[in-house]
Amino acid sequence: MHELALMQGVMETVKESAAANSISKVSKVRLVVGKLSMALPDSMQFAFEVISTDEELFRSAVLEIEEKEVVCSCQQCQQLFTQQEQYIFVCSGCGSNQVDIIQGRELYLDYYEGE
Numbered sequence: 001m002h003e004l005a006l007m008q009g010v011m012e013t014v015k016e017s018a019a020a021n022s023i024s025k026v027s028k029v030r031l032v033v034g035k036l037s038m039a040l041p042d043s044m045q046f047a048f049e050v051i052s053t054d055e056e057l058f059r060s061a062v063l064e065i066e067e068k069e070v071v072c073s074c075q076q077c078q079q080l081f082t083q084q085e086q087y088i089f090v091c092s093g094c095g096s097n098q099v100d101i102i103q104g105r106e107l108y109l110d111y112y113e114g115e
């Protein structure tokens with residue numbers, strides 16, 4: 001379950017930032033997770049809950065996840081299109097499979113709130 005490791009990394013980042021900003025309680029953590037990032041939002045949520053019960057800093061925190069669609073750009077006709085079916089990358093305009101994935105692989109901490 002690599003979501004646990006991913007989540008640990010995110011929470012380390014928040015912890016360091018919270019310490020630097022004298023924040024003792026985090027109320028919200030917001031993540032952006034691309035649909036190609038291989039991280040399942042449900043598993044991320046679960047990992048967050050597992051880790052946060054052991055951490056005073058995150059005891060009352062909630063996790064919000066923004067899922068990003070997979071967006072591709074066609075090298076042939078430059079059309080941008082959203083890929084609904086994962087792992088099939090064919091241009092919806094011209095049928096070319098020469099496409100660049102320009103969104104959907106990201107996984108990062110958007111922001112967090114605390115006091």
Ligand SMILES: [Zn+2]
Nearest residue numbers: 074077091094
């Ligand atoms: Zn095309």
